[in-house]
Amino acid sequence: MLDTSTENSFILVVDDTLTNLEIISEALTEAGFEVATAIDGKKALQKIQHRLPDLILLDVMMPVMDGFETCKHLKTHPETHDIPVIFMTAITDTDSKVEALSLGAVDYITKPFHKAEVLARISTHLQLRNLTKNLETRVVERTSELNRVLQDLQEYQLQLIQQEKMSVLGQLVAGLAHEINNPVSCIYGNLGHALSYFESMSHLIDLYQNYYPHPVTEIQNEISEMDLEYVRSDLPNLIFSMKEGIQRIRDMSRSLRIFSRSxxxxxxxxxxxxxxxxxxxxxxxxxxxxxxxxxxxxxxxxxxxxxxxxxxxxxxxxxxxxxxxxxxxxxxxxxxxxxxxxxxxxxxxxxxxxxxxxxxxxxxxxxxxxxxxxxxxxxxxxxxxxxxxxxxxxxxxxxxxxxxxxxxxxxxxxxxxxxxxxxxxxxxxxxxxxxx
Incomplete structure (x- = not known):
C-alpha cells in the first residue's frame, strides 16, 4: 500500500527500452505517482531543467549517455544533488552495483521487474527523502530560533549592563553634584557680600584719607608696604575671578545632574x-x-x-x-x-x-x-x-x-x-x- 506522504510524487523514468518505460510508467501511474519518461541520459537532463523530480529510476545501459554518466552529472549539481536515484539494471555483477552506489545512487533494481518490489523501494526512498527534508527544515528553524534566543539574551545582558552602569553612575554623580553644590552655593553667595563689604571699607578709607590726609609715620609706612592703592584696585578683580571660577563649578555640577538624571x-x-x-x-x-x-x-x-x-x-x-x-x-x-x-x-x-x-x-x-x-x-x-x-x-x-x-x-x-x-x-x- 502506498504511503499517503508519497502520493502525487513526481518520478522520472529513464530507459532506452520502450517496453520497460510502458510497464513501469503504468505501474507507477496506477499507484498514484506522476510520471515522466526519457529514453537516454541527455534527454533526462533536459527534462530536469524544466521540473525537478522527487525520484529518478535510471537505466544503466543506454546510448548517448549511460546511467553512470547521468548519475555523475546529477550529483555534481547542487539543485539535483539530493534527488534519490535508483538504478535499473540487468547486470548482476557486484562491481556494477558497487559503482552504482558509489556514484550516489540510493538503491538498485534488477531486471526483470517485480511490481511490488519496485513500488516498495520507491515508496521507502521517497519517505526517507521527505523525512530528510523535514529534518533539514526543522534544523534550520531550530538554528534560527536558537540564534534569535541568543541575540535576545545578548541584548538583555546589554540592557542589564547599561541599567546597572547608569544606576551606579547616576547615584555617584548625583551625590557628587549635590556635595559640590552646597559649598559652591555658599561661596558664590558670600562672594557678593564680600564685594559689598570691600566697597564699604574702601569708601571708609576714602573718607579717612579725605579728613586725615597726613597720618602718622607708622601708618604711612604700612600703606606704602602693602601698596594700598594696588590692593584696592585689584581686589574687585580677584573677587570677580573667583566668582567666574565658582560659576564654572556650578555649571559643571549642573551638567553632572543633567547627564546623570534618572x-x-x-x-x-x-x-x-x-x-x-x-x-x-x-x-x-x-x-x-x-x-x-x-x-x-x-x-x-x-x-x-x-x-x-x-x-x-x-x-x-x-x-x-x-x-x-x-x-x-x-x-x-x-x-x-x-x-x-x-x-x-x-x-x-x-x-x-x-x-x-x-x-x-x-x-x-x-x-x-x-x-x-x-x-x-x-x-x-x-x-x-x-x-x-x-x-x-x-x-x-x-x-x-x-x-x-x-x-x-x-x-x-x-x-x-x-x-x-x-x-x-x-x-x-x-x-x-x-x-x-
Missing amino acids: DTENKIQFDIHEGIDSTILILKHRLKGSENRADIEIKKHYGEVPLINCFPGQLNQVFMNILANAIDALDESFTSNQSSVINSEIIGIPQVLIQTMLSEDTNNVLIKIKDNGIGMLDEVQQKIFDNLFTTKPVGKGTGLGLSIARQIIVQKHEGKLEVNSAMGKGSEFIITIPID
Missing part, C-alpha cells in the same frame, strides 16, 4: 542641546592637548530643533559613548607614529564637529558627530556595533559602548544609529530620533 518608565520632553553640552563639559579634561596633539576643537552647529520625547539619561550615555570614541580616535590619529599615514585632507588641528537639524520630513531630529581622525576600514565599520567588538588594546575598551548606544537608539527610541567613515577622512556617526 529615567522614568515613560519618555519625557528633553532639550538634546542641553544633553550634548553637559556631556562635552564632562569630557572637557580630555579635550586638552598633549605632547602628541593639540587641543581638540569642538565645533557646534545647532539647528532649530524642538524638544523630543526620549529617555534623557540614556540619550546622554549615547552622546558620551560616541564623543569619547571620537576623542580616542583623534588621540590615535594625531600621535607621532600615525602622522605619516594620515591623509592630507585631515587638517593639523584635531576637531569634532557636532550638527543638529530636522530631517527633510521634519518628523525626526538628526544629530551628526564627525571627527577628522584617520577613519575606519570597511571591515571595522561592519562590526563597529557588534557586542564585545573593539579595536582598542586590552584594558582600554570593553566593546560594549557602541553596542549599547545602538540598542538605546534603535530599541528604546525607535531611531537609527549609522556610521560613515573612510580611511584618511575621519568618521561620522549619525543619530536619527523621532520627535514624537
Whole structure:
C-alpha cells in the first residue's frame, strides 16, 4: 500500500527500452505517482531543467549517455544533488552495483521487474527523502530560533549592563553634584557680600584719607608696604575671578545632574542641546592637548530643533559613548607614529564637529558627530556595533559602548544609529530620533 506522504510524487523514468518505460510508467501511474519518461541520459537532463523530480529510476545501459554518466552529472549539481536515484539494471555483477552506489545512487533494481518490489523501494526512498527534508527544515528553524534566543539574551545582558552602569553612575554623580553644590552655593553667595563689604571699607578709607590726609609715620609706612592703592584696585578683580571660577563649578555640577538624571518608565520632553553640552563639559579634561596633539576643537552647529520625547539619561550615555570614541580616535590619529599615514585632507588641528537639524520630513531630529581622525576600514565599520567588538588594546575598551548606544537608539527610541567613515577622512556617526 502506498504511503499517503508519497502520493502525487513526481518520478522520472529513464530507459532506452520502450517496453520497460510502458510497464513501469503504468505501474507507477496506477499507484498514484506522476510520471515522466526519457529514453537516454541527455534527454533526462533536459527534462530536469524544466521540473525537478522527487525520484529518478535510471537505466544503466543506454546510448548517448549511460546511467553512470547521468548519475555523475546529477550529483555534481547542487539543485539535483539530493534527488534519490535508483538504478535499473540487468547486470548482476557486484562491481556494477558497487559503482552504482558509489556514484550516489540510493538503491538498485534488477531486471526483470517485480511490481511490488519496485513500488516498495520507491515508496521507502521517497519517505526517507521527505523525512530528510523535514529534518533539514526543522534544523534550520531550530538554528534560527536558537540564534534569535541568543541575540535576545545578548541584548538583555546589554540592557542589564547599561541599567546597572547608569544606576551606579547616576547615584555617584548625583551625590557628587549635590556635595559640590552646597559649598559652591555658599561661596558664590558670600562672594557678593564680600564685594559689598570691600566697597564699604574702601569708601571708609576714602573718607579717612579725605579728613586725615597726613597720618602718622607708622601708618604711612604700612600703606606704602602693602601698596594700598594696588590692593584696592585689584581686589574687585580677584573677587570677580573667583566668582567666574565658582560659576564654572556650578555649571559643571549642573551638567553632572543633567547627564546623570534618572529615567522614568515613560519618555519625557528633553532639550538634546542641553544633553550634548553637559556631556562635552564632562569630557572637557580630555579635550586638552598633549605632547602628541593639540587641543581638540569642538565645533557646534545647532539647528532649530524642538524638544523630543526620549529617555534623557540614556540619550546622554549615547552622546558620551560616541564623543569619547571620537576623542580616542583623534588621540590615535594625531600621535607621532600615525602622522605619516594620515591623509592630507585631515587638517593639523584635531576637531569634532557636532550638527543638529530636522530631517527633510521634519518628523525626526538628526544629530551628526564627525571627527577628522584617520577613519575606519570597511571591515571595522561592519562590526563597529557588534557586542564585545573593539579595536582598542586590552584594558582600554570593553566593546560594549557602541553596542549599547545602538540598542538605546534603535530599541528604546525607535531611531537609527549609522556610521560613515573612510580611511584618511575621519568618521561620522549619525543619530536619527523621532520627535514624537
